[in-house]
């Protein structure tokens with residue numbers, strides 16, 4: 379398995395509860411039948427999740443990212459017990475999700491950004507009342523959680539509005555509250571900010587950050603919006619073609635993706651491109667020059683060399699654009715998969 383991981387794919391070894399979510403070589407293979415002609419069907423297997431192992435400690439907030447069709451939703455569905463793995467071992471809070479789905483449901487919350495768990499034609503508060511009964515939430519706990527969510531997610535004016543009349547951002551806040559009424563220890567979020575405007579995104583992110591900090595809720599976040607990850611998660615896992623490509627801090631992605639950083643140098647005057655070992659000039663504009671150097675290397679020796687030989691006025695270091703790094707990583711893995719297939 380290609381894991382460009384930083385810490386071997388396992389979370390915080392010092393934590394008291396390192397394996398709150400634990401996957402050991404988990405696989406999911408789908409049998410797909412495709413019509414290939416009149417009365418002719420071809421059977422094919424899709425390996426949506428391919429021997430994935432990782433461990434999430436209680437209270438961690440982890441991003442789970444990858445391109446379309448990478449296997450993210452399939453993983454989440456196995457973690458909730460909706461799908462049964464084809465192989466490997468999976469536990470959430472010590473529970474095998476597909477065997478004890480109902481027991482696990484009491485301990486997890488799920489938000490799918492593209493679908494709602496709320497009753498479309500009913501006022502928002504009625505969905506919550508139904509969940510109160512369905513999850514058999516003790517009255518005092520329900521009231522406390524509802525009050526807290528209504529306050530922090532600013533739902534007070536929306537409780538009597540039918541769900542179908544809510545805007546996307548309002549509905550998303552309503553869905554997040556619904557997932558939290560029974561006090562879950564784990565929250566799976568699948569695209570929680572999709573389609574939201576900047577203000578709604580900030581509100582949802584702020585709420586999730588506080589929830590994690592104050593209640594210690596473990597959060598697994600799937601998103602295509604890298605700002606969600608940058609603002610919320612100290613750890614990120616990248617999946618592609620069902621395989622775990624990276625597991626570690628967000629900052630480490632730069633190195634794993636083979637990225638480069640940029641040194642922006644202001645000289646006293648316009649000069650020919652700087653010649654210095656370990657970096658190359660990629661752009662020149664008047665007295666300003668941009669030099670690319672490997673992301674994994676320190677900028678200090680490079681700066682010293684430039685300061686030695688050139689009339690330096692100012693400089694700054696720019697991190698690689700995380701989206702570009704990830705795009706490069708996906709492209710690399712797609713090329714690898716094509717080579718393996720040929």
Ligand SMILES: Nc1ncnc2c1ncn2[C@@H]1O[C@H](COP(=O)(O)OP(=O)(O)OP(=O)(O)O)[C@@H](O)[C@H]1O
Nearest residue numbers: 408410424426444445446447448449450451452453
């Ligand atoms: N029920 C199913 N039957 C057959 N194939 C499936 C099924 N569910 C998913 N797949 C296939 O498994 C692979 C992984 O899909 P999955 O939905 O997990 O990806 P994803 O990373 O969540 O993608 P997206 O970002 O587009 O939601 C895809 O090739 C998909 O077509």
